[in-house]
Amino acid sequence: MxxxxxRGNGPLxxxxxxxxxKNACLALMPATLLSEEPLTLTNAPRLSDIKxxxxxxxxLGAEVSSLQDGxxxxxxxxxxxxxxxxxxIVRKMRASNLVLGPMLARLGHAVVSLPGGxxxxxxxxxxxxxxxxALGAEIELKDGYLHAKAxxxxxxxxxxxxxxxxxxxxxxxxxxxxxKGTTIINNAAREPEIVDLAKCxxxxxxxxxxxxxxxxxxxxVDRLHxxxxxxxxxxxxxxxxxxAPAICGGEVECLGGRIELxxxxxxxxxxxxxxxxxxxxxxxxxxxxxxxxxxxVVTEPFPGFPTDLQAQMMALMCTAEGTSVLEERxxxxxxxxxxxxxxxxxxxxxxxGTATVHGVERLKGAPVMATDxxxxxxLILAAMAAEGxxxxxxxxxxxxxxxxxxxxxxxxxxxxxxxxxx
Ligand code: EPU
Numbered sequence: 001m002x003x004x005x006x007r008g009n010g011p012l013x014x015x016x017x018x019x020x021x022k023n024a025c026l027a028l029m030p031a032t033l034l035s036e037e038p039l040t041l042t043n044a045p046r047l048s049d050i051k052x053x054x055x056x057x058x059x060l061g062a063e064v065s066s067l068q069d070g071x072x073x074x075x076x077x078x079x080x081x082x083x084x085x086x087x088x089i090v091r092k093m094r095a096s097n098l099v100l101g102p103m104l105a106r107l108g109h110a111v112v113s114l115p116g117g118x119x120x121x122x123x124x125x126x127x128x129x130x131x132x133x134a135l136g137a138e139i140e141l142k143d144g145y146l147h148a149k150a151x152x153x154x155x156x157x158x159x160x161x162x163x164x165x166x167x168x169x170x171x172x173x174x175x176x177x178x179x180k181g182t183t184i185i186n187n188a189a190r191e192p193e194i195v196d197l198a199k200c201x202x203x204x205x206x207x208x209x210x211x212x213x214x215x216x217x218x219x220x221v222d223r224l225h226x227x228x229x230x231x232x233x234x235x236x237x238x239x240x241x242x243x244a245p246a247i248c249g250g251e252v253e254c255l256g257g258r259i260e261l262x263x264x265x266x267x268x269x270x271x272x273x274x275x276x277x278x279x280x281x282x283x284x285x286x287x288x289x290x291x292x293x294x295x296x297v298v299t300e301p302f303p304g305f306p307t308d309l310q311a312q313m314m315a316l317m318c319t320a321e322g323t324s325v326l327e328e329r330x331x332x333x334x335x336x337x338x339x340x341x342x343x344x345x346x347x348x349x350x351x352x353g354t355a356t357v358h359g360v361e362r363l364k365g366a367p368v369m370a371t372d373x374x375x376x377x378x379l380i381l382a383a384m385a386a387e388g389x390x391x392x393x394x395x396x397x398x399x400x401x402x403x404x405x406x407x408x409x410x411x412x413x414x415x416x417x418x419x420x421x422x
Contacts (some may be wrong), residue, residue: 002399002407004392006383007415008365011250018238018256018282019045019170020231022401024193025073026095027170028200028231030051032062032075033102036172037205037226039075044231046070046403048396052093056085060099076137080107087113087144094118094167097125101171104137109149114141119372121331127161127168134159135172135179149209154422156181156220164189166303169199169216176218177206181378185216191302192261196232203227229310234263236308237402241311241378242285246274246411247385252412257283264305270314271295272320293357294322299329311337311378318346318382320359328353335360337375340368344386365390373401380405384414 020043030053032039044050046069047190054064054073061081061082065074083103090096092115103110114125125146129139133149134157139148143245144328145324156179160398161168167239169189174197176183188194190212209221238257245252246269259266259278269285272295277284294317309328318341319323328334338348343366347358365388370376383390392398398405406416 001361001421002395003419003421004380004395004398005417005419006380006385006387006392008384009415010248010411011248012217012244012252012384012412015253015255016339016408016412018233018241018254019403020238021045021196022047022049023095023166023236024196025050026053026199027098027193027340028056028229029075029202030098030102031174031197031204032057032077033080033099034106034178035224035226036078039204039226040228040308041353042071042228042230044073045234046113047094047366047399047401047402049093049095050183053095056089056096056099056402057146059086059089059221060103063089069291071206083107083110083158084186085110085112089383090115094123097128098167100146100169101132101175104132104148104150105154105175105228108151108153112148114144114146120334127163127165131159131161131168131172131185132175135175135183154179156180156183156218158184158186160186161188163187164214164353166191169194173197173208173216173218174201177201177208177224178219178407179220183218183222184222187214188216189301190214192232192235200227200229203229212315218251233257237263238304239265239306239309240312240402241408242269242283242382243278243316243381243408244384244414245285245286245364247381248290250412251284251286253282253284255282259283263350263390264303265282265309268295268297272316278400279365292316292320294320296322296325298327301330306329308332308374310376311380312336314338314355314357315341315347315382316364317357318348319355319357319361322359324357324359325357328355330355336371337378340371340375340379341382344390345383346382355387362387364388367391368395371396372418377402380409384416386411
């Protein structure tokens with residue numbers, strides 16, 4: 001298994017290109033299952049999760065071609081000959097469950113493995129299931145698999161989500177595009193990835209209003225056609241790299257970044273003493289004079305502070321002046337980076353969903369273990385500002401969500417290298 005070695009260094013300077021969003025792409029790719037005609041995604045990120053989704057769609061009979069070094073995904077679901085999403089693929093990546101809604105809508109039946117728990121929490125699928133049942137699906141759990149069918153086709157309904165789940169909103173939205181009549185999703189997730197999915201589905205001929213608000217209305221159509229769609233910028237990769245100059249000093253321009261993707265995060269950076277300036281190419285980030293100030297953070301669904309940036313923000317807070325309280329409200333077990341940061345000299349207490357970080361002057365390099373995707377990158381951020389050398393082990397998590405991280409940070413002047421494992 002590969003590891004990444006980071007040697008702490010001074011200020012980082014330069015430009016960094018932000019890729020298309022992993023979490024948008026993972027919802028957009030299953031949308032191909034809704035139509036017989038080709039769907040092409042441009043600005044796709046080059047990540048192992050995208051390869052896993054390719055493997056899953058191919059197993060269902062879709063044709064997926066990765067073009068232009070992976071930046072373009074050309075898909076066709078003309079001939080779907082399997083309706084079973086196998087456990088071996090689904091367990092690798094939870095977003096595999098996003099094939100359920102589209103397969104059900106297009107084929108009238110689908111069998112999808114329940115993903116099981118993961119490092120950051122239990123992550124059940126009850127909201128997906130209730131939503132699809134409201135559209136007329138019959139869903140049964142057998143042998144760890146969800147067996148879903150819609151013998152009389154799907155029919156529009158009014159659905160109110162108990163929580164604004166991103167995945168449930170995506171699954172229901174995709175299914176509703178081909179359901180008969182009108183579907184209303186109340187308390188829908190408002191993340192930019194939902195807006196991007198709705199844009200793509202609309203380009204395929206779906207009739208959708210209100211994506212990005214709490215109420216999405218879909219008028220079902222008989223069929224969807226082909227389309228080409230550019231994947232929205234990855235706001236989490238953006239936020240992660242915005243933290244590089246915040247932690248190490250210097251000035252970095254994140255190309256393709258936009259404030260509206262990271263509004264709540266930018267407010268916290270401002271409070272901490274980091275300046276963010278909009279340029280015609282993206283966002284320019286620099287640390288204002290002196291040490292970063294401690295700020296408190298509560299994670300919330302969009303437009304609140306994203307849970308996917310909590311670990312990275314904690315890395316910044318480790319060397320801030322004062323005490324910061326980070327409250328995780330989306331996932332029940334998303335502080336696994338805290339003990340690893342503690343190995344580097346951070347002073348962190350975790351009680352339930354709250355982490356209290358007492359800032360220290362400097363972290364020290366140490367061997368650490370990546371536990372999940374965002375935890376891995378938080379360790380790299382912390383290591384760049386630490387004294388000495390840090391070895392981050394188990395970096396396969398990182399490759400799920402960050403393309404060529406060592407090259408991108410290396411271009412800014414970071415001392416970072418990958419060591420190939422056996
Ligand atoms: N939840 C339920 N029941 C459901 C669905 C969700 O209780 O049926 C709970 C979850 O257990 C969790 C909360 O609701 O506690 C939020 O889950 P949500 O469904 O919104 O998340 P998701 O769709 O599973 C996506 C991203 C995550 C990101 C979350 C929250 C993708 C592929 N994944 O997950 O991304 O953290 O939304 O914004 O879009 C990551 O990229 O590192 C990552 C984990």
